[in-house]
Amino acid sequence: MLISRNVLKGIFKDELPSTDKIAEGLTMHAFEVEGIERVGSDEVLDVDVLPNRAHDCLSHLGVAGEISRIFDIEQTKTFQLLDTAEQARDTIKIDIENKLADRFIVAVIEGLDKQESPQWLKEALVSFGERSISPIVDAMNYIMFLTGQPLHAYDLDKLEEYEGERRFTVREAREGETFTSLEEEVVECEGGELVIAGAKSILGLAGIKGGISTAVDGQTRRIALEAATFSPVRVRKTAQSTKIKTNASKRFENGISPELAALGIAEAVQLLEDIFSNAHVTALRDEYPHKPTFPQITLSATLPGDLLGVDIPKATVQGILEKMGCNVTENASTFTVTPPFERLDLSIPEDLVEEIGRLYGYEHITPAPLPDHTRDTDTATLKTELVLKRFLASNGFSEIITRAFRNEGDIEVANPLANQEPFLRTELTQSMLDILETNIRNAELIGKEALRTFEVGTVFPKEGEKKSLVLGYAIAKGAKKKMGEDAFKEEAERLLSEALHIDEDAVRNARVGSTTRESSVVLEFDFTQLLSVAETLPVFESSPREPFSTFSNFSSFPFVLRDIAVWTPEGTSPEDVELTIKESAGDLLQRIRLFDRFEKTCEDGSKRISYAFRLVFQSFERTLSDEEVNMYMKAIESALTQTEGFEIR
Amino acid sequence: MSNKKGHLHPLTLLTERIVDTFTQLGFNIAEGPELEQEKYNFDDLNLPPNHPARDMQDTFWIKGIPHTVLRTHTSPVQIRAMLEGKPPYRVITIGRAYRNEAVDATHEAQFYQFEGLVIDKNITLAHLKWTLETFFASLLGGEVKVRFRPSFFSFVEPGVEVDIECFQCDGGGCALCKSTGWIEVMGAGIVHPHVLRAGGLDPTEYQGFAFGLGMERVAMPMFKIPDIRHFYSGDLRFIDQF
Numbered sequence: 001m002l003i004s005r006n007v008l009k010g011i012f013k014d015e016l017p018s019t020d021k022i023a024e025g026l027t028m029h030a031f032e033v034e035g036i037e038r039v040g041s042d043e044v045l046d047v048d049v050l051p052n053r054a055h056d057c058l059s060h061l062g063v064a065g066e067i068s069r070i071f072d073i074e075q076t077k078t079f080q081l082l083d084t085a086e087q088a089r090d091t092i093k094i095d096i097e098n099k100l101a102d103r104f105i106v107a108v109i110e111g112l113d114k115q116e117s118p119q120w121l122k123e124a125l126v127s128f129g130e131r132s133i134s135p136i137v138d139a140m141n142y143i144m145f146l147t148g149q150p151l152h153a154y155d156l157d158k159l160e161e162y163e164g165e166r167r168f169t170v171r172e173a174r175e176g177e178t179f180t181s182l183e184e185e186v187v188e189c190e191g192g193e194l195v196i197a198g199a200k201s202i203l204g205l206a207g208i209k210g211g212i213s214t215a216v217d218g219q220t221r222r223i224a225l226e227a228a229t230f231s232p233v234r235v236r237k238t239a240q241s242t243k244i245k246t247n248a249s250k251r252f253e254n255g256i257s258p259e260l261a262a263l264g265i266a267e268a269v270q271l272l273e274d275i276f277s278n279a280h281v282t283a284l285r286d287e288y289p290h291k292p293t294f295p296q297i298t299l300s301a302t303l304p305g306d307l308l309g310v311d312i313p314k315a316t317v318q319g320i321l322e323k324m325g326c327n328v329t330e331n332a333s334t335f336t337v338t339p340p341f342e343r344l345d346l347s348i349p350e351d352l353v354e355e356i357g358r359l360y361g362y363e364h365i366t367p368a369p370l371p372d373h374t375r376d377t378d379t380a381t382l383k384t385e386l387v388l389k390r391f392l393a394s395n396g397f398s399e400i401i402t403r404a405f406r407n408e409g410d411i412e413v414a415n416p417l418a419n420q421e422p423f424l425r426t427e428l429t430q431s432m433l434d435i436l437e438t439n440i441r442n443a444e445l446i447g448k449e450a451l452r453t454f455e456v457g458t459v460f461p462k463e464g465e466k467k468s469l470v471l472g473y474a475i476a477k478g479a480k481k482k483m484g485e486d487a488f489k490e491e492a493e494r495l496l497s498e499a500l501h502i503d504e505d506a507v508r509n510a511r512v513g514s515t516t517r518e519s520s521v522v523l524e525f526d527f528t529q530l531l532s533v534a535e536t537l538p539v540f541e542s543s544p545r546e547p548f549s550t551f552s553n554f555s556s557f558p559f560v561l562r563d564i565a566v567w568t569p570e571g572t573s574p575e576d577v578e579l580t581i582k583e584s585a586g587d588l589l590q591r592i593r594l595f596d597r598f599e600k601t602c603e604d605g606s607k608r609i610s611y612a613f614r615l616v617f618q619s620f621e622r623t624l625s626d627e628e629v630n631m632y633m634k635a636i637e638s639a640l641t642q643t644e645g646f647e648i649r
Numbered sequence: 650m651s652n653k654k655g656h657l658h659p660l661t662l663l664t665e666r667i668v669d670t671f672t673q674l675g676f677n678i679a680e681g682p683e684l685e686q687e688k689y690n691f692d693d694l695n696l697p698p699n700h701p702a703r704d705m706q707d708t709f710w711i712k713g714i715p716h717t718v719l720r721t722h723t724s725p726v727q728i729r730a731m732l733e734g735k736p737p738y739r740v741i742t743i744g745r746a747y748r749n750e751a752v753d754a755t756h757e758a759q760f761y762q763f764e765g766l767v768i769d770k771n772i773t774l775a776h777l778k779w780t781l782e783t784f785f786a787s788l789l790g791g792e793v794k795v796r797f798r799p800s801f802f803s804f805v806e807p808g809v810e811v812d813i814e815c816f817q818c819d820g821g822g823c824a825l826c827k828s829t830g831w832i833e834v835m836g837a838g839i840v841h842p843h844v845l846r847a848g849g850l851d852p853t854e855y856q857g858f859a860f861g862l863g864m865e866r867v868a869m870p871m872f873k874i875p876d877i878r879h880f881y882s883g884d885l886r887f888i889d890q891f
Contacts, residue, residue: 233699236699307773309773309778358799365774365775368779370674373769375677389657393655399657405759411711412711416709439885442884465683548662548891550872551891554887
């Protein structure tokens with residue numbers, strides 16, 4: 001909700017705190033202020049009004065109330081209970097069918113001569129993120145943003161008259177009825193939409209948008225002004241089915257008090273009388289079949305302290321409630337509290353505790369240690385999962401987590417996103433095979449000759465969701481040592497048996513899939529079954545964890561591989577050679593991996609060691625050319641040759 | 650000779666740390682299904698049908714199975730924990746949830762959540778503050794200040810947003826905390842009496858707090874991961890860094 005400082009200034013008696021201070025106060029005690037913007041001569045706060053405060057705070061009066069309480073400053077304008085003064089009521093007929101509205105007020109205002117919207121009004125609308133249209137419409141919009149009560153103005157002379165009455169019926173649309181909105185959008189009703197109808201046709205979508213047939217324009221001299229309270233559920237459904245959402249519908253959807261309609265009408269009449277010197281009310285009818293009962297809440301005096309964990313003096317509690325506009329009666333050990341009419345969100349004592357806590361300030365809460373508590377034995381599988389994952393990682397397996405949606409399966413989502421697979425996966429093997437295939441292309445960059453991966457995830461076969469475990473193996477193209485499906489099965493099942501303390505037969509029985517694709521192997525196990533056959537599961541142990549590493553971006557440009565082998569004197573360590581290479585290679589050497597080593601005894605009895613390295617070059621900015629990499633290799637070769645006893649092979 | 654070390658996914662590293670800390674604080678682990686009943690996901694958590702807040706949940710409904718959803722949060726596990734056991738409760742749950750949202754650098758349709766629930770005779774927001782300060786201290790090292798701001802979630806009342814002191818600039822102001830010195834990390838509050846009743850408890854006898862955070866949301870600044878889509882890419886160039 002965009003809140004204008006200029007408009008606020010008109011609501012307060014004295015000087016307001018700075019906009020920054022207001023933002024901080026609101027954020028810590030009411031709603032987060034997401035930003036402050038300068039708009040012309042105004043400062044505008046972007047206030048994130050919480051969903052449960054849409055009843056009263058999608059308005060300047062509501063937010064002003066919060067500011068008043070937080071900073072203890074007086075307002076000149078507040079929410080008030082008002083009575084409407086009916087006049088010439090027989091010229092207006094209002095029918096509300098099926099309790100589709102709680103209240104419907106119509107005021108006829110005449111004497112609206114040609115005028116311009118005053119400058120302050122135009123500027124206020126700009127601050128609200130709206131634009132000026134015409135003085136009557138501007139006034140309606142302004143009152144909505146000021147009070148939270150949406151209003152609608154009908155050109156009186158375009159309204160059908162029937163036997164001396166203007167008629168307003170709040171009802172459901174019938175199938176096939178049509179309606180043309182102010183924006184000239186034609187709505188064909190399916191039946192059931194909440195509408196306001198005149199003597200003959202639909203005048204507007206209730207609480208959403210008015211119709212073009214009665215639209216206010218430059219010729220309008222008399223209006224029928226409507227302030228009503230429509231059924232929140234019906235407005236929401238109509239807005240959804242017609243796909244028309246407005247500032248007005250947003251307020252009705254969340255529900256507002258029917259008492260607000262009287263305030264809205266009164267403010268609107270006042271404003272129109274200010275703008276149009278001859279404006280005056282000639283008729284007013286208020287259809288208000290059932291005044292709401294204002295709930296009384298019994299608040300135990302100890303409840304705030306009991307829930308917040310901080311002692312707040314009884315007098316402070318009462319003070320806060322009264323400042324909110326509550327009627328408070330103190331009893332022996334309780335308060336009887338009647339919330340103000342606009343606070344539809346307050347119905348149980350805990351709601352009041354929240355008001356007290358946030359206005360008193362949560363910063364007053366000092367932390368209190370949890371009492372002693374004996375843990376129950378854990379039946380959950382998460383800890384076992386964690387122990388298994390650690391074990392697999394220490395045996396060379398890296399963990400993958402994949403998305404759950406697929407193009408086929410047993411369980412289908414009724415409302416998938418566009419371009420999204422609609423089924424839930426029934427196995428993890430297919431995605432692991434795909435992952436191995438993409439990753440093996442980067443094997444050298446990752447620095448591994450063989451990739452070992454695993455995933456534990458939920459799968460959704462028709463029998464019911466369960467956890468599945470996959471282990472994957474893939475070998476780089478041209479790698480010498482390749483493990484076949486059987487060998488990998490043996491390695492994997494041995495590891496699972498060791499990790500979970502179950503014998504290899506039981507592990508084998510839990511295997512539900514074994515798939516080879518080119519040089520990748522993926523094994524799938526029923527994880528739920530694995531855990532159920534273990535007699536004693538491994539224990540999750542607390543241990544000092546290493547500090548977390550942070551992520552460094554990787555390049556999307558292709559990498560270049562080069563090999564280099566060098567003879568070195570006996571006693572040379574591979575790290576020495578690596579260091580020489582790294583120091584001379586330049587910044588684009590991303591990885592160096594020792595892949596071969598052998599010793600040779602020479603004719604003269606001395607020993608030499610040959611080390612062979614795989615080098616990976618890659619740039620963050622461009623694809624590397626052979627010529628460029630050749631340059632780096634020359635620099636490396638030169639550095640190696642210059643080292644005593646080294647000879648390039 | 651070859652690089653034999655495997656790597657755990659950052660979400661698992663975070664999970665380990667959470668389980669470790671909370672086990673020491675006396676918490677048990679609760680679990681629940683990802684395909685969840687509408688009742689546990691919404692109604693029992695004080696979100697009745699036709700409530701606008703329910704619309705905002707962007708829920709995945711299941712074809713052919715009425716009143717069933719992919720859970721939109723892990724909160725239904727709290728209801729199950731209350732129904733399955735007897736109070737006092739001290740549980741955490743970590744699991745996947747789903748929202749029907751367009752995917753971009755900060756939003757995924759599936760994500761991990763971590764939730765905690767403590768219900769006993771006299772549990773207050775003061776206990777919540779202590780629990781969270783202890784948790785974040787173990788996660789980030791050193792003392793971490795926590796503050797509460799007013800917020801709204803249907804299953805707690807009072808409801809708060811929890812901020813921690815920015816761990817990148819120690820409260821001085823930087824890009825991560827948008828110069829405020831604080832980072833928003835989770836929602837929390839005192840469990841709503843309707844929820845307690847749905848869990849079979851008498852709100853006049855038992856009370857407590859609940860909190861929940863999105864794991865990726867916390868992992869991203871901690872591990873300096875710029876794009877949420879990395880978590881589900883299956884790319885070892887990402888995973889092998891941790």
